Amino acid sequence: MLDEHTITRLAAELAEADRTHGVIPRITARHPEATVEDSYAIQGVWRDAQQAAGRRLIGRKIGLTSKAMQQATGITEPDYGVMFDDTVYASGAEIPFDHFSNVRIEVELAFMLARPLEGPDCTLDDALAAIDYAVPALEVLNSHIELEGRTIVDTISDNAAYGAMVLGDVRKRPDEIDLRWVSALLHRNGEIEETGVAAGVLGHPATGVAWLANKFSRHGARLEAGELILAGSFTRPMWVSRGDDVLCDYGPMGVIQCRFV
Template identity: 75%
Template sequence: MGLDRATIDAIAEELAQAERDHAVIERITARYPDARVEDSYAIQGVWRDKALAAGRRIAGRKIGLTSKAMQAATGITEPDYGVMFEDTVFPSGAELRHADYSNVRIEVELAFVLREPLQGPDCTLADVLAATESVVPALEVLNSHIQLEGRTIVDTISDNAAYGAMVVGDTRVAPEDVDLRWVAALLARNGEIEETGVAAGVLGHPATGVAWLANRFHAHGDRLEAGEIILAGSFTRPMWVHPGDEVACDYGPLGVVTCRFI
């Protein structure tokens, strides 16, 4: 790793304070140009462990930067992942406080609810589908505590992959009952469609991202657990939202997911 343990711990605490203050800090890579991807996951891990020690509980994981749309929007071409806590998961129709987040944007995703654990190193798309209990449409609220301009994947991963919250739809489907590649979505803000996309935009099939994550976890001696929710990555560009905005995403047969920012 490029950073020593004391620096990793200090950055993790800086990000935890930024989360508490709903603030934005200077890019890590601007201050520590030698920081590597391994350092960023170490920072995220320290931040995560502090949150767990404070009583938060893991609901699942998010995968990011898995589609060409998101890679083009961020300038980052490598997938990443973060952790989702139970207190960040909301039902469709929820009202969210805009001031609780920073650089607030919305992404369109599918979430995989695991019936069985998933473990690498050779996890495949077929393995993911066999281990999945159900798939549900979801919106991800991005919450970036690091300056956006010039950021790299090191900055994004350190900041828990910019995850803020997840709004989960009401319709769950078994993965064998629908061709997940062809799930489409119309994302609207205040009644006007801003983004559209098809789930195949996520690595050709959204389950491919989940397999990637299981294999990535194996390299760290870990696995995805039964009952976890895995956000597979956005198949639209992120949409900015502001206080008072009404968000609705129409997934066709999978229903409409909504939320409002107050």
């Protein structure tokens, strides 16, 4: 495992890369001994520094929960990161392209928790009972570590590559819609680039919420009421460039639009 000084130094490197919108060499290339526990420690030091600087944590993102994403990255283990209030956009937003590195879009559902959720034996039914509503969400990936050859350790250290999210306007309670069958058509500049169905996320998009609650319980923590949980993509990531118009049609759950400027 990495020593405390190395963990702190790597967290500072990532913070500087975030500030300058840059990319750093792979952590695992420099520290092949680094473990998953080390990567969450690096993320935690970075998170605490961001909160100390005044950013407000509003929820968690879960990643690598679908076969599409695992095949796209070569990583088969789910991961998680944190989301701050200044990373949330409404549908129709113009998003500054230069605020991010290696910019890609993922198609997801987000879940607002009505009550706390904790493991270690949290089930899908428990998660559904704790969820207030589901809302469509596009995740903007923001990778500050070189992509080629990266591992789960690199991705987790980099806050699971989370950059921002764009929220839709339609909210549904879990008892109002079969969330497994929520589907989406992702367009870039008027052309369909990706399609997917939410069941691609662990069989049910809320399964990841239960997984995260159980993961948190290992550290004596729980998910809190009022947290927004971004549950993982059910399409492959779509690269975007400055000037691209993005539209995602979720059918009965509405449309999300944004433009990168």
